[in-house]
Amino acid sequence: MTIIAAMTAEHSATTPLSTEGKRGAVSVDAITKTFGSVKAVDNVSLSIQPGEFVALLGSSGSGKSTLLMMLAGFEAPSSGDIKLDGVRINDVPGHRRGFGIVFQNYALFPQMTVAENIAYPLRRRGMSGRDAEREVTKALKLVALDGYGARLPSQLSGGQQQRVALARALVFRPPLLLMDEPLGALDRKLRQQLQMEIKLIHKEVGSTIIFVTHDQEEALSMADRVAVLERGRLQQFGSPRDLYEEPATAFVADFIGEMNFLPAVIRRSGQNVGVSAPDLGLLLDLRKDQVLSQEDRGLLAVRPEFIRLEADDAATATVLESAYTGTNQSVLVQVGGLRLTARTPVHPGRPLFQSGQRVRVALEAAHTRVFPAAR
């Protein structure tokens, strides 16, 4: 009950819909959820700061939605704890947690008007009449839907319904806002527009936001930090830049952005590690922290932009296909039994790579990583 009490007390907050002070620290401690013999979420721990914008990123079946539903209180963890501001909330049922949730298909009540939908959480907290009306108006304004209060959800477009869902989830100033693929049903252009708006609203209200998505671009462009999940396990939790530049596992390296993997042989001596890629006939000198494989074999990972191509008729690599994208040219190269994708900047006046052309392949050693071979 203390949560609701705190919520109602907060209606006196001054700034529109902003949460006061430093509430909304979420910690997930070694949480596991099993359905029968399947571990949907496997020993995941996350520590989220108040006001942080976090994305849970993974493909379907990665456990991201299950994790979100456990945070929301609709699934009970099999083991592990969920804490809000240091208080264990495992046993608090969903309707007492006081978190805002935006559902995948919005879940607007079809028989209620937009205003009734938004007033719903206020009425549950004993607020009605003028006060509720004022809050609803404020919330509609926040999502740029002033004057839409009397409409039914079915009379709104998908994007508008999405905004109503957002307003409804924010109107009671939750310390934590959970969003389950909220933009999945929208077309690309609308999605990008709403991504920006959600970021702005986040700045304005200051709630902690946890956002589930399978779209890596969306996760990277919106979140302060991204948790990558695969088959129930947390692969990496870090800033978008960390994920892209310093992927912790081969899965993350492959999942985020484009990545080439080459079989590599590792020779350790002192501070530096020698890695050879037999297919390319290259020997690279890498820092210790770049080599994540403990074995003497591994997978050398390199992004397309760090592969250098040079026209050389005597070379063994051949250009198979290429795509011109304005500033860059993507080039698919066959080297022995391997196919690599390179992305090279296009210089005005210089010729593009052509199919069948012979090229020499080089890697920027500083931007490569070596992962364990067994993925």
Place this chain on the structure above:
Amino acid sequence: MSNPSMTISPTRRWPIGRDRLAPVLLLLPIVVLFTFGYLMPLTQLVLKSLQSDGVWSLKSYVEIASSSSFFWIVLRTLTLALTVTIICLVIAYPLAYTISRCSRGVATLLLFLVTLPYLTSVLIRTYAWIVLLSPSGPINRMLLGLGIVSEPLQMVFNSVGVYIGMVQVQLPLMVFPLYAALTRVNPNLTKAAQSLGSPPTDAFLRVTLPASMPGLVSGCTLVFLSCLGFYITPELLGGPDDYLIAQGISLRVLILGNFNEAAAQSSLLLLAVIVIFLVFRRRIAEELDDRPRSDDINVSSALAFGFAVSRPLVERISTLSHGASLHLHELLSSIRKPLLYGCAGFALLLLVLPFAVVIPLAFSDAPYLTFPPPAYSLRWFSRLFNNTQWLDALSFSLRWAGLSALLSVVVGVPAAFALVRHRFLGRLPIYLLLISPLIVPHVVMAVSLFFALAGSPLIGSPIAFALSYTMIGAPYAVVVMIAGLKRFDRTLERAASSLGASPLTTLRTVTLPLLFPTLASAAIFAFIVGFDDVVFGLFLSGPSATPLPMRMWDNIRLEISPQIAVIAVLFLAVLAILYLLRLFVGAAIEGRRTQGGGRT
């Protein structure tokens, strides 16, 4: 409680048994009702059949086993059930297939034409067939006029009448499951098969027909079971010499007073029905869960119809005679559409024909039954409204069928919630128990109640009617509600919960308002089932308790006048109003919902 954080945790932990307790509480009313009104009487019935003069004995069974007339009755009943099932399948399949391929609007209309007879009293439909098939009826007149026959065919009060009437009565039961299965078949599958070189008829045999097997099995089971214990139509349309088993039972109870033999025959009928019901319990259980159909179920259903054996054979033969079969298929393809629509049209005609007779007949000016009426007037309407016997019966039926509809919803809806939303021990057996009155012959249920209440003042009292109407109405409420709950988007409830609504508030503000059309359907079904009942009336009527169908029954048997047609027209009018109302409310909410979620 050893965890220190519990002390500052905002709520207490839920009592451990809460999740287990909820379904028990939800199911308690209906289970208590079914135990006293259904299970115990049936058990007593079986026990009675095993007794003679107060001691345990198999005398009754020995007697019926040694009676050759009982053997013929059983054979006649099985032949009828099997033949009617096959005829219904042959007639219903083209209709169901056509409806499943129609545009939405047309499909809704056609389904309405199938539903209308289904909801209309069996008495009314049987009455219409008596008129249609009589020697001076419209069918005989047409045949005579066309010169096909030289003298009227005797089609009523013999087995011909029974077969025709039974097929018409059972047809909707076959169409519904077939239609449901066929709509689930992705039409692109047959297109894909055709694009890969199968002519349309071949694609149908290889893709659509196998995919519709679940519906085919459900439909055949339903029709067969329903035929086994059917009473009204055979009794009214049949002749005196071709009794079926349900008639035999009621004859023994009501006229001969041979209770032990009646109990034995009822027990045998019950046993047969339960065995068939249990054989198909997995298919029936699928209605509850809608799991992706697993292979073994498909195999078992296919085996039941010999398909698993014959399909490889078909495959082999069609490979051998590839060229010839292609020609055959091409030939079939060209006449496929006219054939299909012809069959579908015939099925529809059969379904609506009774209404074509009953409606004009209600406005007949003739003092006796004759069709077509020589002149039209409202004389039969005014006669009805001036006859207190009819009006008393009508108000009796309205009152007690109405009460039992309410009761059915009150006990049935919580049960549906428990069955759909909880997983608990005994869930499937309880589900099967609750829907079993849909399949157990009403004659058996009524006889068991008659025995159980014998000697008590409840016989001939309205309470007995309310109880038995609830027993046959509640299963409909359960089934309709289960379907509604399965369609219900539970995310809306989670949304309400996340916004701070307790489970009860969620139920009040979100779930029930959105399920209102389903609740209304459940109540309407339960009402109609009770309002239509004849069989319970036969056993439970008394001077102070005569429902409308009993008056109609007596009228059809004793004088057969256009009076029944008037009641039919009034009934249809009420039904039409209810249906339109339901359609309107449903469309309003459905419209909101599809538009609401339509952009996903």
